[in-house]
């Protein structure tokens with residue numbers, strides 16, 4: 270159940286003040302009865318809500334996962350470059366999805382998109398960012414001193430201070446990196462600061478979510494269980510180093 274005025278805003282009937290005026294003017298009907306009270310709770314799936322006689326559908330809340338290929342910028346529009354929005358099948362095009370955070374043009378892997386502004390805000394809020402796991406191929410080989418420096422929190426050449434992060438060497442020129450923030454070119458800059466410039470970067474996980482076999486360039490909605498886990502992760506404080 271949601272408030273009628275919220276439903277009307279979400280359905281595109283107007284801004285909050287326009288919706289107030291529309292309600293006051295008696296232009297909204299719930300199951301055929303005029304309704305002027307915006308605070309009334311309605312179940313849009315169970316009743317018919319009309320504006321001037323036209324049925325309002327509401328916009329379903331959507332959270333989708335994209336396996337981003339290299340070559341697409343994370344933006345809703347760009348004059349020159351291909352954006353991740355072009356990878357969405359037509360059925361997703363009108364849902365007003367927005368990327369949650371950003372992957373660089375060259376970075377591949379897990380990118381969430383949602384039309385739930387509140388969830389988006391929580392997921393990218395600096396106080397509540399969920400851990401993100403990256404696989405990197407890079408020059409050099411990560412050593413214990415690099416692992417310690419990541420754990421302590423790196424300071425980059427321009428003075429940017431990074432939160433403590435996990436660096437797990439996987440072999441010569443390969444590492445897994447887990448960070449809880451999304452600064453500009455964060456992982457690439459962190460690795461470069463330890464003389465290990467990154468040649469290839471893939472995000473493999475975000476909080477409880479993994480690509481789980483989703484092929485490169487494909488999109489799928491999160492399952493109910495994934496959504497539940499994501500909501501939980503976005504509401505809990507993170508301590509990476511307790512892992």
Ligand code: URA
Nearest residue numbers: 373376454455456457
């Ligand atoms: N860190 C980076 O440097 N690039 C990304 O795309 C994501 C994290």
